[in-house]
Amino acid sequence: MRRWPMRLEPIANPSFARSITPPVLAIIATVVIASLLAMLAGANPFSVLGLILKGAFGSQFALLETLNRATPLIFTGLAIAVAFRAKFWNIGAEAQLYAGALVTVVLGTGALAWPGLALIPALAMGAVLAGAVVLLVPAILKTRFGVDEVVTTLLFNFIFLLFISMLLEGPLKDPMGMGWPKSARLIPEARLPRIVDGLRLHWGFALSILCALAVWVIQTRSTLGYEMRAVGLNREAAAFAGIPVNTVLVKTALLSGGLAALAGFSEVAGLKGSLTLDLSPGFGYTGIIVAMLALLNPLGVIVSALFVAGIFVGADSMSRAAGVPTYLADMMLATALLLMVLAILLTRFRVVRD
Amino acid sequence: MNGTAEVVLRLDAITKRFGKLVANDAISLSLRRGEVVALLGENGAGKTTLMNILFGGYTADSGSVEVFGKTLPPGNSRAALDAGVGMVHQHFTLADNLTVVENIALGVRSLKSPRLRKSESYIKIKSLSEGFNLKVDPHARVGSLTVGERQRVEILKALYRDVKILILDEPTAVLTPQEADDLFATLRLAISNGLSIIFISHKLHEVMAIADRVAVLRHGKLVAETTTADTDKNALSALMMGTAAKAPDIAVSVPGKTLLSLKNVSTPDVGNVPGLKSVSLDLKAGQIIGLAGVSGNGQAALADVVGGLCMPKAGVLVLGDKVLKHWSARAAVQGGIARIPEDRHKTGTVADFDLTENAILEGYSTAPFSKGGWMSWSKARTFAADIIAKYDVRCPGPDTRIRLLSGGNMQKLILGRVLEADPQIVLANQPVRGLDIGAVNYVHSQLLAARDRGAAVLLISEDLDKIMGLSDVIHVISGGRLSPAFGRGTMTPSRLGIWMAGQGFDAPVAHAS
Known part of the structure; x- marks a missing residue:
């Protein structure tokens, strides 16, 4: 039998250089591979990369567009980072996002005729509750019956999206919508105002930054954060020490589901104003990439969400200018993710040749 | 034993470093035909590293391994097996759902051959089993065997491959005293058949009972090599620890x-x-x-x-x-109830937590470490520092990840954690x-x-x-x-x-x- 002539050897105490070099190399390699792809598409790689950068951060308009696009990704990225930190594999941020959006339109289209200062927090709270409840079901199935949450949360995405589709074709359908499957528009009091008048950036972005800070404080300073990290790093030791593992997992799920739901709330109340089936172009799934690129660090989520949003927004405008398909953005992200996962591996293991 | 018998295994000036740690420092050791050499040493003395180098798991930084006069290529795990070296690990490597015969034949027959020729194997196993007093039913499923029987299967597996050199890693750790006596009887039979044995242990009386020579490792160095006839338990124990125990x-x-x-x-x-x-x-x-x-x-x-x-x-x-x-x-x-768990790595500690976080693993939810849902890390850190000082935990400080500590120091932290509350x-x-x-x-x-x-x-x-x-x-x-x-x-x-x-x-x- 032939043996693979290389293997991985764990590094007991990785040096600083060891933990920083592979991620840096991963970023460089991502740029190189993206350039090659651009060349394959028949464009000059330097101008393509330049156009992406310019399209994402090159003007006030571009920058605000990127921040707007990053907002839901920060929420879903945080939701994933919180859950994955406790090794609770929530793949269902998409469903929780729609749950948040659903509550926002149900309550925000006139059911509650409150002034904005009362209505907006109420909608946010309602969204958080809805997202938490949506993830509560898989959490209970897991802790009570040992049902794998990867399967339940993933499949729940499809169920929930079809459920939303049913509502949009039925009771929630906008009578003024000319037959399109969309909900009625939020009343003006329910809309998230812009942070600065005249600039297209709503308070949802500020809320997402606030949430990232809050999650960071919870993880590092609170008792629950300590429990979540212990459960994630070594469930057996946590249980032995008397940490109520199942309770911690359920609390983690509630927090994670609530954060993902805020993405739906912020998209509807801040940007779209109504609910449609294309509210999220996969923010729930892209949140996994965001969280992984951030190494599950809540503050890192802000940076990686900006990076991912920048690539998407930049690729849109690059595509118009250079004629390279926007799919380049997807390929860049996939490359970045794979290389980053590899880089993380290489910070903890070294390759040994036999 | 015969001091002039042919040398079957020679480790020559093996050195292996892991970062700053010298796990093996120019260790030379030889084994003659029909001889039992005990490898004695505390945990972390370098016994496992040395055997891993022999088996190609690690590549030595310098030095060579010679079996029957031929130098083994470094880092090739197949070479040692092919040269006739077999090892019985502390943790057995058997498939529970297969029978004894299947387990033994599995590693020898090429996986490409259409079927394992079991009857042929059966006859050979039967004769080995009788010849070496290794009682075990060849058709029994390994999952139904006792620990002692499983160890016999492991030894049979080695003998089946016609090994000339057998390495036993802490073989009596899992045996009753009677089973250990049986094992020794088997080993004596094997020696009289010309096998050579390296016996890794930290149990002094066993080493004295079975070995001809003892090699004592301490902190990666070969500190003594002596015949058992010329030493006693106290002397060995002193050599192992550096001070008389x-x-x-x-x-x-x-x-x-x-x-x-x-x-x-x-x-x-x-x-x-x-x-x-x-x-x-x-x-x-x-x-x-x-x-x-x-x-x-x-x-x-x-x-x-x-x-x-x-x-x-x-x-x-x-x-x-x-x-x-x-x-x-x-x-x-x-x-x-102070609980010192069986497995300090898996259940006693969280490897990627630092000493502070591990010190409060049981008490974290109550004052002074937690108040109103928020942690008081300064109190926790003081607590960990107290344990480190009082229980002599050797470490760079309370912010060190516990995975970097030796087993003994890990255990001291656990002791401190559970005993501090009287x-x-x-x-x-x-x-x-x-x-x-x-x-x-x-x-x-x-x-x-x-x-x-x-x-x-x-x-x-x-x-x-x-x-x-x-x-x-x-x-x-x-x-x-x-x-x-x-x-x-x-x-x-x-x-x-x-x-x-x-x-x-x-x-x-x-x-x-």
């Missing part, structure tokens, strides 16, 4: 009131491992209660019940004067397994100190020497059943062995308690 002097204790009592406690079986069968046990103040037994006979179930990880299926637990209705790990901690009851499950002698003595002294200030200590160990050396009373557990209590000095290893093999329970045996 002294057994703790133990004063007789007077038992106090019963602190925890199990009455007819039963737990369900888990797979092949028996649960408790109507076990009654009193843990009395000021006593070390030793639990002897071969691994996998219900020790884990008993430890789980006492430690709060499992509520008995039947029977009652009485803590102090309260019959327990709700029992959990946290209830056990808050009920004053517990009433100490559950010590294999507290010194895998530790070097210095750490072993330290753990034992801490258990004795806990006893002397009035705690009840339940000591679970597979090492009879330790049980007999420390315990005020001894129980034997076998098949989930608990023997009567035997007082200090009333039992010999062989009598305990009979109980460990499950034979004392049915016959009425007179005992002192």
Whole structure:
């Protein structure tokens, strides 16, 4: 039998250089591979990369567009980072996002005729509750019956999206919508105002930054954060020490589901104003990439969400200018993710040749 | 042994570094035909690294391995096997769902051959099994065998491949004294057939009994190489540790009131491992209660019940004067039970937590570490620093990740964590397994100190020497059943062995308690 002539050897105490070099190399390699792809598409790689950068951060308009696009990704990225930190594999941020959006339109289209200062927090709270409840079901199935949450949360995405589709074709359908499957528009009091008048950036972005800070404080300073990290790093030791593992997992799920739901709330109340089936172009799934690129660090989520949003927004405008398909953005992200996962591996293991 | 027999294995100036640590420092060792060389050393002395280099798991930084005069290519695990070197690991490498024959033939036959020729194999295994006094049914499924039998299968596996050099890594750790005697008889037969053996151990009396020569490793260096005829246990122990080891002097204790009592406690079986069968046990103040037994006979179930990880299926637990209705790990901690877990890596610590976070793993939820849902990390850090100082945990500081500590230092942190609260009851499950002698003595002294200030200590160990050396009373557990209590000095290893093999329970045996 032939043996693979290389293997991985764990590094007991990785040096600083060891933990920083592979991620840096991963970023460089991502740029190189993206350039090659651009060349394959028949464009000059330097101008393509330049156009992406310019399209994402090159003007006030571009920058605000990127921040707007990053907002839901920060929420879903945080939701994933919180859950994955406790090794609770929530793949269902998409469903929780729609749950948040659903509550926002149900309550925000006139059911509650409150002034904005009362209505907006109420909608946010309602969204958080809805997202938490949506993830509560898989959490209970897991802790009570040992049902794998990867399967339940993933499949729940499809169920929930079809459920939303049913509502949009039925009771929630906008009578003024000319037959399109969309909900009625939020009343003006329910809309998230812009942070600065005249600039297209709503308070949802500020809320997402606030949430990232809050999650960071919870993880590092609170008792629950300590429990979540212990459960994630070594469930057996946590249980032995008397940490109520199942309770911690359920609390983690509630927090994670609530954060993902805020993405739906912020998209509807801040940007779209109504609910449609294309509210999220996969923010729930892209949140996994965001969280992984951030190494599950809540503050890192802000940076990686900006990076991912920048690539998407930049690729849109690059595509118009250079004629390279926007799919380049997807390929860049996939490359970045794979290389980053590899880089993380290489910070903890070294390759040994036999 | 014959000092002029052919040299079959020669390790020449093997050096291996891991970062700054020199795991093997120019170690040279030779093995002659028909000879048993014991490799003796504390944990972390470099025994495993040396054997890994021999087997190609690691590549030495310098030095060479020669088998029958031929140099082995470095880092090639196949080469050592092909040259006739076999190893029986501490943790067996057998497939439970296959039979003995299948397990043995599996690694030898090419996987490409359409079928394993079992009848041929059967005949060879049968003759080896008889020739070497290795009793085992070749058609039995490995999953149904006892630990002792599995070890015989491992040895048969090596013999089947016609190994000339056999390496045994801590082979008696899992055996009853009788099984160990059988193993030694087998090894003597093997030697007379021209096999050469490297015997890795830290049990001095076994080394003295079986080995011709002893090589002592300490901190990666070969500190002594001597024939067993020219040395004794004390001298070896001194060589191993660097200072002469002294057994703790133990004063007789007077038992106090019963602190925890199990009455007819039963737990369900888990797979092949028996649960408790109507076990009654009193843990009395000021006593070390030793639990002897071969691994996998219900020790884990008993430890789980006492430690709060499992509520008995039947029977009652009485803590102090309260019959327990709700029992959990946290209830056990808050009920004053100090729990030293069997596996300090998997259940005792969180490897990627630092010492501070590990120090508060049990007490984190209460003041002063947690107030109103928020952690007080400064208090936690002070607590960890106190443990580090008081229990002599060798580490760079409380912010060090615990995975970087040696087993002994990890265990000291666990001791500090559970003993700082002056517990009433100490559950010590294999507290010194895998530790070097210095750490072993330290753990034992801490258990004795806990006893002397009035705690009840339940000591679970597979090492009879330790049980007999420390315990005020001894129980034997076998098949989930608990023997009567035997007082200090009333039992010999062989009598305990009979109980460990499950034979004392049915016959009425007179005992002192």
